[in-house]
Amino acid sequence: xxxxxxxxxxxxxxxxxxxxxxxxxxxxxxxxxxxxxxxxxxxxxxxxxxxxxxxxxxxxxxxxxxxxxxxxxxxxxxxxxxxxxxxxxxxxxxxxxxxxxxxxxxxxxxxxxxxxxxxxxxxxxxxxx
Amino acid sequence: xxxxxxxxxxxxxxxxxxxxxxxxxxxxxxxxxxxxxxxxxxxxxxxxxxxxxxxxxxxxxxxxxxxxxxxxxxxxxxxxxxxxxxxxxxxxxxxxxxxxxxxxxxxxxxxxxxxxxxxxxxxxxxxxx
Amino acid sequence: xxxxxxxxxxxxxxxxxxxxxxxxxxxxxxxxxxxxxxxxxxxxxxxxxxxxxxxxxxxxxxxxxxxxxxxxxxxxxxxxxxxxxxxxxxxxxxxxxxxxxxxxxxxxxxxxxxxxxxxxxxxxxxxxx
Amino acid sequence: xxxxxxxxxxxxxxxxxxxxxxxxxxxxxxxxxxxxxxxxxxxxxxxxxxxxxxxxxxxxxxxxxxxxxxxxxxxxxxxxxxxxxxxxxxxxxxxxxxxxxxxxxxxxxxxxxxxxxxxxxxxxxxxxx
DNA sequence: GTGGTCTAGACCACG
DNA sequence: GTGGTCTAGACCACC
Numbered sequence: 001x002x003x004x005x006x007x008x009x010x011x012x013x014x015x016x017x018x019x020x021x022x023x024x025x026x027x028x029x030x031x032x033x034x035x036x037x038x039x040x041x042x043x044x045x046x047x048x049x050x051x052x053x054x055x056x057x058x059x060x061x062x063x064x065x066x067x068x069x070x071x072x073x074x075x076x077x078x079x080x081x082x083x084x085x086x087x088x089x090x091x092x093x094x095x096x097x098x099x100x101x102x103x104x105x106x107x108x109x110x111x112x113x114x115x116x117x118x119x120x121x122x123x124x125x126x127x128x129x
Numbered sequence: 130x131x132x133x134x135x136x137x138x139x140x141x142x143x144x145x146x147x148x149x150x151x152x153x154x155x156x157x158x159x160x161x162x163x164x165x166x167x168x169x170x171x172x173x174x175x176x177x178x179x180x181x182x183x184x185x186x187x188x189x190x191x192x193x194x195x196x197x198x199x200x201x202x203x204x205x206x207x208x209x210x211x212x213x214x215x216x217x218x219x220x221x222x223x224x225x226x227x228x229x230x231x232x233x234x235x236x237x238x239x240x241x242x243x244x245x246x247x248x249x250x251x252x253x254x255x256x257x258x
Numbered sequence: 259x260x261x262x263x264x265x266x267x268x269x270x271x272x273x274x275x276x277x278x279x280x281x282x283x284x285x286x287x288x289x290x291x292x293x294x295x296x297x298x299x300x301x302x303x304x305x306x307x308x309x310x311x312x313x314x315x316x317x318x319x320x321x322x323x324x325x326x327x328x329x330x331x332x333x334x335x336x337x338x339x340x341x342x343x344x345x346x347x348x349x350x351x352x353x354x355x356x357x358x359x360x361x362x363x364x365x366x367x368x369x370x371x372x373x374x375x376x377x378x379x380x381x382x383x384x385x386x387x
Numbered sequence: 388x389x390x391x392x393x394x395x396x397x398x399x400x401x402x403x404x405x406x407x408x409x410x411x412x413x414x415x416x417x418x419x420x421x422x423x424x425x426x427x428x429x430x431x432x433x434x435x436x437x438x439x440x441x442x443x444x445x446x447x448x449x450x451x452x453x454x455x456x457x458x459x460x461x462x463x464x465x466x467x468x469x470x471x472x473x474x475x476x477x478x479x480x481x482x483x484x485x486x487x488x489x490x491x492x493x494x495x496x497x498x499x500x501x502x503x504x505x506x507x508x509x510x511x512x513x514x515x516x
Numbered sequence: 517g518t519g520g521t522c523t524a525g526a527c528c529a530c531g
Numbered sequence: 532g533t534g535g536t537c538t539a540g541a542c543c544a545c546c
Contacts, residue, residue, distance in 0.1 A: 141529075141530065141531095142530080142531075143530080143531090177531080178530090178531050180530090180531065181530080181531060184530090184531095
């Protein structure tokens, strides 16, 4: 799985790394139990600093996406369905986007189509590699 | 229309102000042609720095939500439907959230329900004040 | 309030800083709403790196002891009583110490006396300064 | 007696092994004079590195919990009551926990109850196996 | 070899 | 002036 970052944009690099790994998990490119590359390795591959990767991994760990194994680095965690708090936070983060969509006279169906297409895109990337 | 900001939390205050004004427009609390409070006035009301409000207004202007008039301050603009670039940008910003939803085993329908409920909430806040 | 760290011990400096601030709060030397020194200031005072203080503050924030205010640095938070998860974790962390106490034939009363004396020491340091 | 370790989590594995053996002694599951499993055997059972078990045993020896015999391996030692230095060290290690308990508004009695319940739990696990 | 800690210095976003 | 981000390099603990 390839991770690429945009150095010019205003999204922090560690966030980009975090996001892409989450996308990798969602699309089945990264399976539960699978080991992530070591921080040094990934940092070298992407061409960024070790600490930046470290921060991304720490966030993923705090969010429950990966488990840090003392022996062999980071592994994808098996997640449990517990979307109560997530749904709440999702709502507050989605709100400004939907408000903007309404202002720009985007139809509700068009918005839902975008959501659906992203679900399709991620769910049908297909299993491992 | 009341604007409230969270001084802790990691969303910049000027973004919060921008978001809430966009939400105000979407919900019909702020109508096209209506004047926004002056920069100084709003800053005093919320208890934040004048520069911060200024930045929020400048962003809203750049995004086309308001028109700045040197004499009479800021007014809500009438927006035209041009959702091409917005749809693209929306897609890339929504992607990480949908990926996370999949990881947390949220059903596609539940996600769409949240979107629908936000649309309802904003569209039915009712007209002016 | 004075913070001192032991550079030779094996307790990470950021942990020592975190611990001493928690002790400061418990003893009433730091009151809810009170501002902590800026990371730069505290780092200079103690003679350690800014990032080390930063990490200590980030942990205190994650644990709910302080709130980061975008405008003016860190403030002591007002804590709510919610000791369910804390009690659990306390139990697992205390267990090895109590096991060792039993092995060393320390009487249960002696252990509880130590606990009581620490409670007294912290609760009677007296209010502000 | 079963020893289990948590490979995620921030407690070093050798510390976990050391702790569980101390708990085993305190609870009477391991009696003075009894032989511990060989380093290789325990390492294989738990699925960890031999060096890690070795380090745990060395610490237990330095702390006086076991005696190492070149021929017959490690044996549980008979401990003498000398709680002076231990009490001091205990006090400094307990202090941050009690400070946190006060901050979280845990009652002193609740803390003492936890201590008491741990004492009971360990002392009443019952004699040998 | 792994990640964790600490240091140092630079730049930026925010207010 | 505040904290946040990123980089760079060193050392250590752990396995």
